[in-house]
Every structure is written in structure tokens, then in C-alpha cells.
Amino acid sequence: MVKTKNKVVLSAAVTFLAAVTLAGCSSNNSSSDNSSSGSTAQIKLKTSFKNSAKTDKNATKNGTLKLAEVANSPFQGISDPILASNAADSHVFSPGGSNNLFNVDKNYKIIDGGLANQKLDRKAKTATITIRSNAKWSNGDPVTAKDVEYAYEVLGNKESTSSQYSSDFENIKGMAEYHAGTSDTISGIEMPDGEKGKKVVIHFDHMSPSMKFSGNSFIWGTVEPYEYIKDVPISKLASSEQIRKNPIFTGPYKLDKIVTGESTSWVPNKFYYGKKAQIGHITINVVSSNNIVKALQSKKYDSVVPSASGEVGGTTYKKLKNLKGYTKVGQPALSYSYFAFNLGHYDTKTGKNVADPNKKMANKKLRQAMMYALNIDQIAKKFGNGVAWRGNTLIPPVFQKYYDKSAKGYPLNIKKANKLLDEAGYKKRNGSKWRSDPKGKKLVIYFGGMSGSSILEATYQDYLQQWHKVGLNVKLYGGKPMEMNSFYDTLQKPSQNKIDLWDAAWSLSSEPSQSQLYGETAPFNMGHFVTKKNTELINKMNDSSAWNDETRTKTFKEWQAYMNDQAAVVPEEFNYVWQPVNNRVKGFDFSPANNELYSDLTLTSSKLK
Amino acid sequence: MWKTVLRRVLIMIPEVIILSLLVFLLAKAMPGDPFTGSINPKADPAQLHHLMEMNGLYDPWYQQYWNWVVHLFQGNLGNSYQYQEPVTRLIGSRAINTVWLALLTTFLTYCFALPMGMFAAKHEGKLPDTIIRFYTYITYSIPFFVVLVIGIWIFGYVLGWFPTTGSVSATAASGLPTYGSHLYHIILPSVLGALFGTVNVVQYLRSEVIDAKRSDYVRTARSKGVPEKEIYKHHIFRNSLLPIAAFAGYSITGLLNGSIFTETVFSYPGMGLLFINSINYRDYTVITALVLIYGILNLLGTLLSDIILSIVDPRIRIE
Numbered sequence: 001m002v003k004t005k006n007k008v009v010l011s012a013a014v015t016f017l018a019a020v021t022l023a024g025c026s027s028n029n030s031s032s033d034n035s036s037s038g039s040t041a042q043i044k045l046k047t048s049f050k051n052s053a054k055t056d057k058n059a060t061k062n063g064t065l066k067l068a069e070v071a072n073s074p075f076q077g078i079s080d081p082i083l084a085s086n087a088a089d090s091h092v093f094s095p096g097g098s099n100n101l102f103n104v105d106k107n108y109k110i111i112d113g114g115l116a117n118q119k120l121d122r123k124a125k126t127a128t129i130t131i132r133s134n135a136k137w138s139n140g141d142p143v144t145a146k147d148v149e150y151a152y153e154v155l156g157n158k159e160s161t162s163s164q165y166s167s168d169f170e171n172i173k174g175m176a177e178y179h180a181g182t183s184d185t186i187s188g189i190e191m192p193d194g195e196k197g198k199k200v201v202i203h204f205d206h207m208s209p210s211m212k213f214s215g216n217s218f219i220w221g222t223v224e225p226y227e228y229i230k231d232v233p234i235s236k237l238a239s240s241e242q243i244r245k246n247p248i249f250t251g252p253y254k255l256d257k258i259v260t261g262e263s264t265s266w267v268p269n270k271f272y273y274g275k276k277a278q279i280g281h282i283t284i285n286v287v288s289s290n291n292i293v294k295a296l297q298s299k300k301y302d303s304v305v306p307s308a309s310g311e312v313g314g315t316t317y318k319k320l321k322n323l324k325g326y327t328k329v330g331q332p333a334l335s336y337s338y339f340a341f342n343l344g345h346y347d348t349k350t351g352k353n354v355a356d357p358n359k360k361m362a363n364k365k366l367r368q369a370m371m372y373a374l375n376i377d378q379i380a381k382k383f384g385n386g387v388a389w390r391g392n393t394l395i396p397p398v399f400q401k402y403y404d405k406s407a408k409g410y411p412l413n414i415k416k417a418n419k420l421l422d423e424a425g426y427k428k429r430n431g432s433k434w435r436s437d438p439k440g441k442k443l444v445i446y447f448g449g450m451s452g453s454s455i456l457e458a459t460y461q462d463y464l465q466q467w468h469k470v471g472l473n474v475k476l477y478g479g480k481p482m483e484m485n486s487f488y489d490t491l492q493k494p495s496q497n498k499i500d501l502w503d504a505a506w507s508l509s510s511e512p513s514q515s516q517l518y519g520e521t522a523p524f525n526m527g528h529f530v531t532k533k534n535t536e537l538i539n540k541m542n543d544s545s546a547w548n549d550e551t552r553t554k555t556f557k558e559w560q561a562y563m564n565d566q567a568a569v570v571p572e573e574f575n576y577v578w579q580p581v582n583n584r585v586k587g588f589d590f591s592p593a594n595n596e597l598y599s600d601l602t603l604t605s606s607k608l609k
Numbered sequence: 610m611w612k613t614v615l616r617r618v619l620i621m622i623p624e625v626i627i628l629s630l631l632v633f634l635l636a637k638a639m640p641g642d643p644f645t646g647s648i649n650p651k652a653d654p655a656q657l658h659h660l661m662e663m664n665g666l667y668d669p670w671y672q673q674y675w676n677w678v679v680h681l682f683q684g685n686l687g688n689s690y691q692y693q694e695p696v697t698r699l700i701g702s703r704a705i706n707t708v709w710l711a712l713l714t715t716f717l718t719y720c721f722a723l724p725m726g727m728f729a730a731k732h733e734g735k736l737p738d739t740i741i742r743f744y745t746y747i748t749y750s751i752p753f754f755v756v757l758v759i760g761i762w763i764f765g766y767v768l769g770w771f772p773t774t775g776s777v778s779a780t781a782a783s784g785l786p787t788y789g790s791h792l793y794h795i796i797l798p799s800v801l802g803a804l805f806g807t808v809n810v811v812q813y814l815r816s817e818v819i820d821a822k823r824s825d826y827v828r829t830a831r832s833k834g835v836p837e838k839e840i841y842k843h844h845i846f847r848n849s850l851l852p853i854a855a856f857a858g859y860s861i862t863g864l865l866n867g868s869i870f871t872e873t874v875f876s877y878p879g880m881g882l883l884f885i886n887s888i889n890y891r892d893y894t895v896i897t898a899l900v901l902i903y904g905i906l907n908l909l910g911t912l913l914s915d916i917i918l919s920i921v922d923p924r925i926r927i928e
Contacts, residue, residue, distance in 0.1 A: 064780065072873070072876075073882060073886045074876075074878040074882070076691065076692045076693065077692075078693060083693065085693075159663075161660070161693055162656075163644070163656055163657060163660060164656070165653060165656045165659075166653030166655070166656060167653055167655055168653075238693035238694065239688070239693060239694035239695060239698075244694070257779065257780070259775065259776070259777050259779060260702060260878075261702075261878040262774075262775035262776060262777070262779070262876070262878060263775055263777075263778075263779035264779065265779040265780055281780065283779040283780060284779070285774055285775060285779055286774060286775065286876055287773075287774050287876060288774070288873065288874075288876045290758075290873075290874070291761070291773060291774065291874075291876070294762060294766045294773075295766070295773060295774075297766070298766040298767070298769065300766075300773065483640070484641075485639065485640050485641025485891065486640040486641065488641065489640045489641045516653075523654040523655075524654070
């Protein structure tokens with residue numbers, strides 16, 4: 001009895017995991033039109049809720065803003081952004097300000113005015129970080145230069161449990177030695193006014209234009225409370241009281257109480273340097289994805305935790321879009337879903353991806369034809385409810401400057417698909433209903449997809465059907481959608497011949513350089529697409545020419561056009577991050593350019609509307 | 610009897626070793642590892658590789674097993690990969706939640722089921738009996754998660770009488786209010802669990818009582834003029850509790866198993882949810898620790914049941 005129970009729930013849970021963790025957001029739950037083909041199902045939402053009601057001072061001061069964190073398992077409770085490994089943790093601790101160093105504008109470009117300012121010196125190859133004089137931790141301690149430096153120690157320590165370290169940090173002088181354990185300090189990080197000073201100078205081997213943006217892979221964007229945690233060995237930090245039970249923060253709110261795995265509650269931090277927090281209490285409760293619709297409908301929460309990755313997807317949108325007493329806000333997501341083709345292998349000796357011209361999918365026209373055969377617009381319209389729509393390029397629209405609005409992508413065009421296949425020599429021979437390859441050999445293409453919702457499975461079936469229409473014998477690898485771990489286990493092998501193309505999703509960092517996803521040396525380039533031109537364009541995104549914003553933008557657009565033509569990785573759907581906000585909340589604006597999100601909030605009544 | 614108990618305990622040792630070996634190997638045989646799927650532009654596979662190495666995940670299985678056993682004897686079950694804290698602490702915090710929920714559920718189950726079983730048997734074949742039997746069949750045949758979902762919908766969301774998520778309120782002050790809040794959070798799930806989990810106890814008790822009603826000693830007591838109330842209290846009820854007592858051992862150790870359904874629907878952080886999550890995440894240390902604990906508990910449960918039975922019924926001796 002108990003055993004059967006376990007099995008049922010297990011498959012349900014796996015399903016969820018695949019849908020949420022993997023898709024990073026939602027490859028499956030939504031979509032609608034595309035900007036080029038002209039169907040207009042895509043919703044338009046504002047990033048802010050301009051509430052004209054008057055702030056109720058008493059309700060604001062004594063009231064509680066109730067937020068929900070949508071998660072199907074208890075959160076892990078690691079408040080340190082360097083050590084935390086999932087979104088739930090960063091969400092439940094977000095009123096504390098996430099210990100962010102810098103303020104950003106709408107393009108995630110670092111600007112002055114935050115906890116610290118940053119100045120890059122291309123000649124001297126340094127970044128100078130100057131902490132504001134009134135910056136304090138929520139226990140009253142000042143934020144010091146050592147706090148900035150210690151973040152790099154926690155990140156790069158040999159014994160650190162953090163998974164955020166990457167070889168890019170070895171661009172900092174002395175970081176490689178520190179990471180290897182041959183040096184106790186990072187020689188390239190200098191504190192000219194001493195550990196208690198306010199200035200940090202970081203010396204680099206080379207400068208990169210991406211350093212101007214938050215989320216880049218060279219300059220870490222948060223501080224660590226050195227004085228508070230210095231007695232805990234770095235290897236034990238993640239399980240320490242200072243990080244789990246009584247963490248301190250630099251943001252507008254400080255932690256009042258934490259129930260591990262379930263909830264956090266917050267009160268204003270009087271030491272905050274910026275705009276003072278106005279609401280007396282904020283609570284964040286974990287609510288499972290099965291319950292969130294009901295919970296919002298019965299007005300248990302003001303909203304979900306505002307975040308760039310989004311808490312409620314497209315299926316929820318359909319149920320909540322007309323919810324009385326709530327206003328919808330939204331912005332395009334950092335994530336997108338994509339198709340990728342298996343085009344080579346990863347050479348573990350040289351650490352490089354190698355394209356293999358003999359791979360089954362090596363023919364560009366075959367790939368293009370497969371994409372033209374799909375009717376993603378229709379799928380998006382059917383399941384997306386306006387929150388997702390067909391992606392037309394590999395840079396999602398949230399990057400307003402780089403996103404190529406005019407890119408066509410791959411709308412449905414069966415005629416063109418057939419023509420491309422005929423041209424490339426994939427013909428039906430000897431009366432077969434399937435096309436064979438140009439050499440006349442039988443062609444069976446294996447498609448890999450992860451198990452998830454029933455919508456996702458219906459989507460896969462539609463894709464297969466469309467490919468069959470153009471005479472391609474495409475089969476689901478393994479006969480059914482794969483469990484998430486097996487899926488990535490297969491794809492991350494240095495060389496594999498099991499899956500020819502697949503459907504997955506991921507999320508970009510707020511700095512959209514592409515080298516770690518599609519670069520020649522990127523192990524996450526699981527399709528192993530490598531060409532001279534691609535390498536050139538990706539490098540150009542961060543070479544010296546890219547210091548000029550216009551040139552960088554041009555490079556991004558050029559790369560998008562090139563990738564669209566090559567069809568080695570093709571976007572499937574873009575989506576909206578959206579959330580309902582109760583009408584009693586005033587001042588809600590979750591655009592990236594708003595650096596005082598929590599401070600701005602007030603309440604217009606003591607009860608939810 | 611103690612000889613038997615000792616023998617049973619000794620037999621448990623190889624059983625536990627085999628169990629742990631099986632669990633360890635099966636856990637490792639699952640595709641993926643704790644770091645599969647952590648794919649984002651900022652995660653460097655070299656660092657993931659470094660973490661795998663640091664945690665000894667590339668060692669041959671027998672070495673990993675040996676390390677694990679050595680640590681086990683030092684009382685160290687390792688660190689959870691997912692939660693990055695000691696497994697003992699993690700399981701400890703979840704076990705408390707699970708035990709409270711299970712205790713209340715079990716207690717309420719007996720509160721509802723014992724009178725129902727007695728009442729049904731007393732009125733065997735009459736209307737009350739039919740109603741109670743009908744009730745137990747109906748509650749037994751409805752899948753429990755449906756009950757939970759409807760329950761949380763009506764009492765949690767529509768009427769708003771009970772909390773719908775977690776084990777304690779985020780704003781409860783420490784001390785008494787926190788305990789109160791804990792209790793408040795488990796009332797709805799345990800009442801639902803009790804109302805819909807009566808079938809075993811009711812049916813066993815009912816048939817035992819009906820048997821006992823017709824037995825010789827009851828007839829003798831009746832003919833001696835003992836009042837009906839006394840007969841039920843002293844002669845029938847006590848004897849009818851035997852099969853229920855036989856279950857008691859399992860019930861006690863079962864308190865730690867946790868209910869996956871309840872914990873999922875109420876987002877209640879207990880052992881069941883932890884088990885499922887650890888499997889999905891490939892959190893090897895947690896999986897092996899939990900299965901080992903469950904295994905040992907089950908073995909202990911059988912033993913305990915036998916012992917309880919022999920205490921309750923002096924006629925039964927285990928040799």
C-alpha cells in the first residue's frame with residue numbers, strides 16, 4: 001500500500017521538477033503569438049501597478065504584507081547568495097536586499113547610487129568598488145572593504161560548497177592560486193584603506209565590456225558580512241547558524257523570524273542606507289503550485305514574491321487573469337525554451353567542442369526544414385494563454401537593446417520545409433512514406449524531451465505529427481518523454497548518438513554574453529555547434545570593440561541573424577513573468593530599474609481588497 | 610522470551626547490512642547525480658566537477674560505501690547535497706513535525722474508531738451497524754488525496770477556518786503561541802486522516818466483538834446475571850483488542866514514516882516530502898539514511914508487535 005503511494009507521488013513530483021527546475025520557467029505552460037507573423041494573442045502587461053488609492057498610514061505601519069513563494073518542497077534556508085543554489089532561497093530572503101552591491105538600470109547596466117559604486121579603468125585593468133559611507137548591516141555593523149573581498153574568498157575557496165565559482169574569475173589576478181589552495185589570499189584584490197576601509201580595487205588580466213553589467217561572470221555582485229561570519233570555516237558556512245538562523249542583511253528589511261523550509265518574516269531595517277521601509281511586517285510563506293490559485297482566489301496573499309524568474313506561469317494565468325481585487329503586472333522573462341541539434345562532440349582533452357560534419361543532423365537545410373515544419377504559433381496560442389509566444393531569436397525581448405525584433409525565426413511553412421528537404425536530397429525512395437538521407441540510407445531521427453505536464457506531452461505529439469507531415473521519420477527517444485536526470489545525463493556526455501534533437505529551456509543571466517552557453521569551450525554547448533564565424537561573433541561580444549555600446553549591440557544582432565540561419569539552436573517560446581498584486585498594495589514596480597522595490601511598497605487598507 | 614528477543618535483534622544485524630548495501634547501490638544506480646540539471650550560464654561545469662570530487666562521488670562504489678559505513682559508526686550520516694547541512698539535523702527537524710502529526714492522527718483515529726467498532730458490533734445487523742459499515746467502506750474507497758484536497762478547499766480556503774500551508778505561522782511569537790500555532794496547523798490534516806482512516810480498526814474490532822459476543826465465557830457471564838454494560842467493558846472489549854494490539858508495534862514505528870499525500874497537499878515539511886525530494890534531487894546521503902531508518906523501524910515494529918502481543922495475551926508465548 002505504502003509502496004504504491006510512493007510511486008504515484010514520485011512520478012508526480014518528478015514531473016513537477018522537470019517542469020519547473022528545468023524549464024527554468026516554463027517551456028510548457030504557455031504561449032501565444034509571435035511578433036512577426038502577426039497573430040496578436042500575446043498579452044501586454046506593465047511592470048508596475050500605479051495604484052491611485054491613498055496610503056493608509058496606520059495600515060501600512062501596523063499591517064503585514066503577505067507574499068507567497070510558489071514551491072513544491074521546503075526551501076533550503078541558505079540566506080547567503082554565494083552558497084544558495086536555487087531560486088526559492090533567494091526569493092524568501094529577498095526583502096533583505098540580497099546583499100546586492102550595485103544598482104542597475106533597465107538594461108541591467110550598473111549605475112551609481114547603490115550600496116557601492118563601481119569604476120572601471122581599462123588602462124590600468126582595474127575595477128574600483130567604493131562602498132557608500134553610511135552602508136551598514138542590519139545589526140549595525142558598517143559594511144567594509146573586507147566584506148567585498150571576503151565574497152571572493154567564500155566563492156573561490158577550495159573547500160567552499162558554492163557551485164557559483166567559474167574559471168572566469170581567474171581573470172582576477174591571484175584568484176587561480178587562491179582557488180588551487182596555493183595562496184591564502186587573493187593577490188589581485190587590494191584594499192587601499194585597509195580592511196575597515198571603504199575601497200576595493202580589483203586587478204584583472206584583461207578587461208571585458210560585460211563588466212559594465214550586473215550578472216557578469218568577472219565581478220561578483222554581493223557582499224559577505226565578514227565580521228559576523230569570520231569564525232565559521234568556509235566549508236561549514238552553509239550549515240552555520242549565522243547563515244541559516246540569524247542572518248544579517250544590507251537591504252530595507254531585516255529578518256524577524258524564520259521557520260526553516262516554510263516561511264520568513266521581516267521588519268524594517270533601521271540601518272538601511274536607502275529609502276526607509278514603510279510596511280510594518282512582510283511575511284513570505286511557501287505555497288505549493290497546486291494550491292497557489294486557490295490561495296490567491298481566497299485572498300490569503302497580497303501577491304507572490306516579485307522575481308525575475310516568475311512564480312506563476314501560463315496555466316495559472318488563465319485561471320487568475322480576471323481575479324477580482326488584483327491587478328496584473330509583468331515583464332518578459334530572462335528564460336526561453338529552445339530546440340537544439342546534436343552536431344558534434346566535446347573533446348575532454350582540449351576542452352573544446354568539435355563539430356562533426358558526418359553527424360545525422362549536420363545538414364543545415366534539414367534542420368531548417370524541421371523547424372519550418374513546426375507550428376509553434378499554434379501551440380503557443382493553444383496552451384500559452386498569451387503569456388508565452390513563439391521565440392524568433394536567441395536573445396529574449398527582456399534585453400531591449402540587444403533583442404532583434406525584426407528576426408523572423410521559424411514560422412510554420414510546410415511548403416518551404418518540403419522544398420528544403422528536396423533540395424538537400426532527402427527524398428522518398430522506393431515508394432517509402434519516409435524520406436531517406438541523400439545517400440539513400442534510411443533516416444530515423446530521435447527527438448528528446450523531458451516529462452512534464454500533459455500539455456508538454458501533447459506538444460511533443462504535435463511536433464512529431466508535423467515532422468511526419470513532411471515525410472521525416474522522427475521518433476521520441478525511448479518512446480516517451482524522459483525523466484529530467486536521465487535526459488541531462490544523456491545530453492551532458494561528451495559524445496552521444498542517442499538524441500538527435502531535443503527540446504529544453506534555460507535562463508540567461510542578466511548579462512547576456514553567450515560564450516558560456518554556445519561558445520567553443522562551453523561544456524553546456526550540448527549540441528556542440530562550432531563554426532569559425534560563431535566563435536568570432538561570440539568573442540566580439542566582449543572584445544575591445546564592444547566597449548562601444550553601439551558596436552556591441554550590432555554584434556549581438558549579427559549573431560542572432562547568424563544563429564537563426566544556421567538553425568543549430570532554435571528558440572521555441574518566449575514568455576512573460578507576471579504576477580497578480582492585490583489592489584491594497586501601492587507602489588509596486590518590479591522592473592529591473594527599480595532598485596527600491598520593497599521600500600516603495602505601502603498599503604492602502606488593513607484588509608486585502 | 611528475552612532469549613527470543615535477543616535472537617531477533619541479532620538476526621537484524623545482517624538484515625540491516627544487506628539492506629544498507631542494496632539501498633546504497635540502488636541509489637547510485639539511478640541516472641544522474643546531485644549536480645545534474647544545475648545548468649545555467651553561471652554554473653561552471655569545472656566547479657561542479659570539483660564539488661563531485663570533493664564529495665568523493667567519483668570513487669568506486671565499495672570505497673564510497675566503506676566511507677559511509679565508517680562515518681555511520683561515528684554517528685555521522687554525512688551532509689545533504691541539496692540542503693547543505695548535516696543529514697542528522699535535517700532528518701531531526703522533519704521527524705519532529707512528522708511525529709506530531711502522526712501522533713495526533715493516530716490518537717484521533719482510535720478515538721473515532723473504537724467507539725464506532727463497538728457500537729457497530731453491539732447492534733450487529735441493525736441500522737447503526739449498516740451505517741457504520743457503509744461509512745468505513747466509503748471512506749476506505751475514496752483516495753485519500755482527494756479527501757485532503759476537498760478538505761483543504763472547504764475548511765482552509767472557502768471557510769478559512771484552518772491554515773493551509775506549513776507547520777507553524779510565520780508571525781507566531783515564541784513560546785506558547787508557537788506550540789498553539791503548531792497544533793492549529795495539524796488539526797485539519799489529522800482530523801481528516803482520522804475520519805478517513807478508521808476502516809482497519811473498526812472492522813477488526815467489530816468482527817472480534819461479534820465473535821466474543823458468542824463465546825462461552827460471555828454466555829456464562831450473562832447467565833450469571835452480570836449486567837450487559839459490565840460484560841462489554843470487562844469481558845468483550847479487552848479480549849477484542851488483541852488484533853489491534855498486534856498492530857500497535859507497527860503503528861508506533863510507523864509514526865516516523867510520514868504521509869506523503871498530507872505533506873504534499875498541506876506543504877507540511879515532514880519525512881515523506883523529504884524522502885521524495887531527496888530521490889528527485891539524487892541526494893544520496895539523505896536517501897540512504899532515510900531508507901535505512903525506515904528499514905530498521907520496520908524490523909523493530911515487527912518485534913515490538915510480537916512483544917506487545919505476548920504481554921497483552923498471556924496465552925501467546927514467543928519462543
